[in-house]
Amino acid sequence: MAQFKHPQILIASNLTDGEVVFLGASGWERDHRRARVARSAEEAAALEASGKRDISANRVVDVYLADVEIGGDGAPTPMHYREKMRLKGPSVRLDLGKQAAGGAP
Template sequence: MAAVKRPPLPVILIANDLLEGDVVFAAAEGWTRDPREALVAADEAAAQALERFGATEFLHAKVVDPYLVDVTVSDDGAPTPRHYREVLRTLGPSVRRDLGKQADFEI
């Protein structure tokens, strides 16, 4: 069997809330809409644990499309996605900067 291709470490788990459609991040207490509260997996075991959590939440119809995203971690521990697509997902709708997550967070 071929090895699973994963993004480089460190990573976070990102998904969409099934009922509301919002982008959510795996956190210490389930899911959060705040990317600064996302759990960061710095090693393979932690990344696998995040993947298992995402698969379980998908099976229980909590989220859709959970996947790992490679991030950089700032000095204060906040993760920032390395790729533009996920950076946009952390900000919310991009048509109005005064609405959505970008109005609440300085990212």
């Protein structure tokens, strides 16, 4: 098992509409601030196992763990560029997705 360095969250794409989703306490969330945070390698493995079950059930695709920083409010924020861009929604049409709805972080 790889060395655990940072807290992590599980990210995927919703199979129905392609939206980015985050595994939360009671299922997949569209808001990264409600994601469950793994603080150990064991917790990260449990998140991944849950994601793999949901892949098999055809709920999500492209499941992976992402390193996060925990803010003063306790909310996780991705550390890397790819995940920061995924939070914002489509980057080619600002009239679609989260930007259009005013929900881009």
